Amino acid sequence: MPDAQVQPASNKRQRKNEPAQKGDGAVNELDTSKPSALFEPKQRHWTLSMAVPGSMIQNTDLFLQKNFLASSIARAAAVFCVDEIIVYDDNPSHIAPSLLQLQKKNHKKSKAELQALVDPHDEGYHNPDQFLFHLLSYLECPPFLRVPLMEKHPNLDKAGMLPPMDIPHHMKAYDWHQYREGMVVDAKEVEAYYNDSSTASKSKKNKNRNKDSSKTEEADEETFSYVDCGLSHPVKARTPVPAPIKSRVTVKFAAASDPPPSWPNLSREETEMLEVDIVAPEAPREEGGFYWGYNVRRAQSISAIYTESPFDGGYDCTIGTSERGVPLTSLIPTATSTSTPTTSQLPSQSQAAPATHLPTAFRHILVVFGGREGIEPAVASDPDLARHGLTKETAHQVFDFWVNLVPGQGSRTIRTEEAVWVGLMGLRAYLDALDHVGAVGDDDDDDDDDASVIG
Template sequence: MVNTRDNIVVNTKTRSKKGTSDEPTDNTKKRKASASVVIHQKLSDGVSPAKKRKSESQHQDVEEIDTSKPTAIFQPTAGRDWTVTIALPGSWTLNAKKPDHKTVLVGRIARFAAIYCVDEIVVFDDDPSNVDSKVVDPKYIREGRSKQEVLDSILEQDEAWQNPDQFMYHLLSFAECPPHLRREIFQEHQNLKWVGNLPSMDMPHHLRSHEWCRYREGVVTGRAPAPSSTPNKSKKSKASQVEYAYVDCGLPHPVRVPIPEETSLEQGMRTTVRFANADADPPPAWPHLSQQDCENLQAVACAASLPREEVGYYWGYTVRRAPSLSAVFSECEYKDGYDFCIGTSERGQSVYSFTSGAGTSSANGAPAVKAPDSFKHLLLVFGGQAGIEPAVANDPALVARGLGKGSAGTLFDAWINLVPRQGSRTIRTEEAVSIGLAALKPWIDNMYEQ
């Protein structure tokens, strides 16, 4: 294999041997002459010296751009209360036979979620009633056991192959967690043996130690004494009733936060911390803070959704497991559920007609749906190896409502074909997630303008 860098060095040495004197070679003269001719022609064509200087300045600015480090830093504009959720079964990871390959596949889902600002990922079981003996070892299958009981009995070393939903849930949670908290929150586990294959998420809440932000993710390290200084007696009596905890936020030392009355911050628990300083400027002596500086920072524990709702930060995604497709809807953690739900299928209407409103019907003859102008909580559902239709037919709750493979599209507000006239016979789940989020992004981004 030829080393390109070595090749360049050799060519440079060869050129230096050709010209041993100070006189330029004929080739150099020709290059200089041709260059002057080009400049003369440009000036003679009517380009003024002022425009030429402006062009050179613009060219210089482009050259000075530093592309060695990422520059697309997320900048919040305004708080948002709307969310985007994707749901998919863990069974699609069974396509990969090796655990490191499975880890790479799950890492792609996490990466796509981070890029497209997905707020929630739901991992659901697309066959909640049946235990496939080709997937689960017969030693776990016993008469009288429900599927959930069988899955709960699977040993740690077998989860990657025999409990794909839990494996995917575990890895997605690990990938979302800020790197400085992973050692404290996640214990050593067989599922995490190949996390070195996960891509970097680099989300806004994955802050470096020198980066200042009004919010940070932290982990409780233990109880903390109350602050010693109090402004007056009334506040002193009130402060004496408040308990405090130390939270490691990735700063040089833990910060002290009061424990909310309605919750209990236990050691090892993850929490979001909000600093009282609303200004963009960091505190004095930043980032070289002493222990006293960190303890004196006014901070409170808050909900993980607050950075999104209050300022507009994309603050990562939450992960939820659902025992069936119907449970994706019934166990939704939002007060009024998902107000607009999209199912993906090659038998649905074109995604382009959905976003433009130009279509008339879907592949099965159903009326085409136009994308709504707004939504509160959007749900985008992807199927496994055989699509969403089998998940509907395998769900007892949906079957009881009269739904099956042929009527699976009626479960959703829109039944969308992400890749009309696809060239490949199949589209993998991880590909569908990437394609779907990219295709719907212009429509979703309109929510930022409202």
């Protein structure tokens, strides 16, 4: 899905959605050499999260193939506008033989601590969760920020061979958009660079001005941060709290649609005159209606997906995928069906009767995909869930919905990377339909009064 909402600076990048008319009325041949799919911005306050096991990387011994598996997950997330990816350990109670040597020397360390000791060159084989997390983070990062924000690492040796993400915030310097991603840079270094680039007389004048107005500059440093957002010069962005140097931020330009007249060839003075604010990372989605990439986090188990959720109240609609579930199509609500969302914490053995349809309103939906042996073994090996009496047979109780993505599948197995594409595609029509009627994403506090808390 190309970033069609980004306005190009020249006609060279204009996309041709319709055949052009010749002067004599004839129609030119349809040009399919460039993508023409259009992303339609629409504000939404709800989020879509998905969880995948890091063990899926171990399905192959080839390092390049491991990279392409990670790329497949990242591309699926981008295509279907996923806001969060959780990489979880689907066998937290088991320590692989490759870690036994480390365990002899560090017998008091946990599995996660042992994996952290793995040689960086071996993470793709002995620390798959970190490898997948690392690649997903790298691919989501705008290309111009990867070098300054991502340290050189063996995990990324083949990342340059992976297909581009081509999502809205991966833009060129000449693309105009009201929002951009950037990195906070040192204001003193920026000023020093400008002074060094000036003529001797101008530099002297600037130094005198700086000396006479030091208090004013100190005030500016408290309320402004210089941000490198891919332009010729850093922008001076307003911020309520000074952001740390080399931190990634989202900036918003005051002009919504029209770029400055000299765009993209802005001088230093023109760049500093732009009205820019550092905003929350979710602002492009909630205010502008743009898909703005995904966040990635790790979870040491299935239960940690819930307990470490970044959202207040956790996920109010959770879906587990299994060949032993009900068909996903049977859960898609009709125009007249209703369902009250529930808030899922750690589940107990006793649970209300499952809902018959996916909810028509929610704030944070989560889809969990299993590894080679499915979700059931991941539930059984989770110490926290075991204390709640959950087993393979009762794994479905961890979720609000237990679905089969491909009933009557022709192959005996569906690989995780395949299930992700199938599952997100199956939910696409459901989410789009609810979007159009405006039923999803209502952030109404009254919903909490009716929500049933499982725990």
